[in-house]
Amino acid sequence: MRDFAEIARLDTEVLRSLLEAGEAPERVRAAWALALRLGGTLRPELIQGSLTEPHPGVRRHLVVVLAGYQERAVLATLARQDLDGEVRAVACQYLSMIGRPEDAESWRVLHERLEADVSAEVRRAAIAYLPPHTPAFLRSAVASRVGDESLDVRRAAADKLLEWSGLSGGGLPDVLVSRFHLEPDPELRREWVRRACSLGGERALLAALLDAREGTLQFVLELYVAQRIQLPWECLRPVARRGHPGLDALLMDLLAPGAQPEADAWLLEVALRFWRESSQDYDDAVAWAAEGALKCLDERLEAGHLTAPDARGNTRARELRDALVEARRRALEYHLTWCEESEHGECFDEDWSLDGMMDVLLGLSPPGDHPLDG
Known part of the structure; x- marks a missing residue:
């Protein structure tokens, strides 16, 4: 199997032939080589390939190349319709990364995937790469995922809410405070407490947990002591x-x-x-x-x-x-x-x-x- 450097030296027509009929790794390398060589003129072929390519690994690479061309519409189609969860996840990732405030369709697709996709990896990816200019309706959907059945999705939602809260100078988000005693994963709860302390939200968290079980309160107070908090x-x-x-x-x-x-x-x-x-x-x-x-x-x-x-x-x-x-x-x-x-x-x-x-x-x-x- 030829490596990328070897494939990149091939003639353009040979690369096109590999893109259509080579082995899966060769098709990936040919796509990258052609994109670097031809730039935007290769866009139609890559778009067509992303929609007809049978191998999901190749489609994932094509998503990355198309994101470089700012092909939001194609990424939105793949995020919605691709049968492979990992392809949908990568499409969501790059929609988030290249999305602009005015890209209403991109935000709608991400909201749809976050609310309805059966793949936890897709839901996680639809959250993890959202930028600070994410619209309010999508932020609300992220907040709702702190109760997701998947630990990875809950962690991504909490991390994103904490990231936004830190950027705005706020304390621990209210949804995390109210959710704290319901979160079953102790390490995730520890992270919330540590972030609450770093954001100056330790008083609000303690006040919200006054009716919680003694074990929950003890868990929080022990972490406060470890953080050398004084109240x-x-x-x-x-x-x-x-x-x-x-x-x-x-x-x-x-x-x-x-x-x-x-x-x-x-x-x-x-x-x-x-x-x-x-x-x-x-x-x-x-x-x-x-x-x-x-x-x-x-x-x-x-x-x-x-x-x-x-x-x-x-x-x-x-x-x-x-x-x-x-x-x-x-x-x-x-x-x-x-x-x-x-x-x-x-x-x-x-x-x-x-x-x-x-x-x-x-x-x-x-x-x-x-x-x-x-």
Whole structure:
């Protein structure tokens, strides 16, 4: 089989003969060689060949050559009528790439293929190469494909919507926010979260998911933590109201610095939850949330973000401190004996014991308000 360089050196008439009767690879190479040699004068032969050529691989190459000649009408015909899905896909790709704002027929064909083609590859190609000047009706069709049965089509639709949103300076598109909890592919959801963060849409996404399952919220919050996102208390408050220990621990990592008395009261409440339940079955999640809450308060105190507690805060600080004192007297043996057994390990690390918690609480309490408890 002759390579392209060899075929390109043949006489024009020999190339025409190969284009009509050569093997499939030779017909492809002859088409390219003739196009480079003859330019637009070869257009009628290539158009006829694209419609009568029996081999789909050859037709795909002819689509590319005809796109170079701006033959939108031929590409539209192939996108609609070719029996091979890969040929229709390539035709859609190049219709998108050469389409001009005024090419109404090209946009109609792409919309039609996006809505009705049975091939997922055709639907994907009808989306993936759309330019910024895509008309509104076709953009709406792309948005509808975020629910396509094909993962590749859903990914292409999401990528294109995010691309357009980034170009316009917007955040995460509303259709992706509303679709998020329905998307079954975790990697695609991760990409949406990463893009939401890069576009400044993390608040809108979290607000839209307040009624979602706890697993969905945890998935998003974990990604926010990995992205080092920080949010003000008013954004986190609705999630905190759920009282879920696993979510609470993540919220602490997301809480932005600054004076937020209501957030500090919530942290105290999270810590109280463990000690109020200390006589019940030991719950790792509640314990770690309590530890994290006190560590967070300690860090906020050291950074100067913790304002002087109001009356409610004072009451809760005293309540928690007294609960810890009582816990030492009535539950120290129960908890530490259970946690120090080799199969359980330590309840808390060696630098964060019950005494360490007590030190934080004493720091939160007004001077002279410490009980004389050893």
